[in-house]
Amino acid sequence: MAVGGTSEWQKLLDSANAGELKLSPDVGKDLDAKCQTYLDDLDDIRSSTYRVRTVAGFGTMPSGPVLEHKFQQKGDGGDSSIDTSIKTHIEEVQLMRQVFAKAMANYQSVDVSNSQNLAAINVLGEDGS
Template sequence: MSETEQSEMQGMLTRWQALKKQAEGGELRLDPEIGTRLAAHAGRMRDQLDVMVTNATRLAFLSGFGSLGSAQALQGKFAQKADNGNDSAVNRLKQSIDVVTLMKETYELAIGKLQESDQSAADKLAALNPGGA
């Protein structure tokens, strides 16, 4: 992964960590219907990324390069690109999974805080009107 791409991925991760903290503190709130749909979409994205990780892991087992030393070296480089290398497809996908997981958790927290806030307001209103109507 290039330095720019790595920086962008780290930036996304940092941004979603900050948003999650805001949701935990009640500063970030979402309409329950919208938040539920966003969380469900993030869950589907996570599922798709999991499938991609499985497929990328399989790419590490390549054959058909021949018996020459240079062919074996090339085979090893392709295997590292798929899995186990610092810049492997699997590592990139796992970083994306981390971001999508944070997104889903953030949406769920933002929904919960809005619902808690609504319930708190309803409880306070009910306390002000003990007669009930």
Template structure:
């Protein structure tokens, strides 16, 4: 980082985009596991046990900012980051191509 500017070498943004894609896949797997927690039992048949099971089920799925919703939001953010890294790499490649074309115009034998 230099004077508020971030510089990356070729391929770094691609690696970051790949890491984001892998992380998003891991978050999706966690979200699926969280969805399975929407039906919790094992707290017994007393009203307090039923209330506790309902409370934990709603924390996983369907409650106020449930785990499923939180993971969905995180996936969206990681996907947005992946897209930014992909655009960075595309711009880097385009700038490099323009530079190569300019040098080739100066010295066609290169």
């Protein structure tokens, strides 16, 4: 995951969009399926973190509310919270899926182009020459 910059997956998507990256659909489908499994797992983890969004019970001493706020920020809302981290992972996996989809489309496009070029070749002797 990139923090404050372009991720490697964004660079790969740029390459795929430029037609520079190609991926066999057989491989790409497997990668996409793995990404979907990972997204499902991340969604399950995110659901389980709802329990830590409200933290209480630190007592009535002056440090109690401070600790309560600090721990709530780790659960939800802070830049380093588990919720923010999971969202970042989800966005990155969705980006990976975009890379795989575009690279597979590029592969198929080259495959069609090559088959058309091969079909257009006049094999010696086919037309009587």
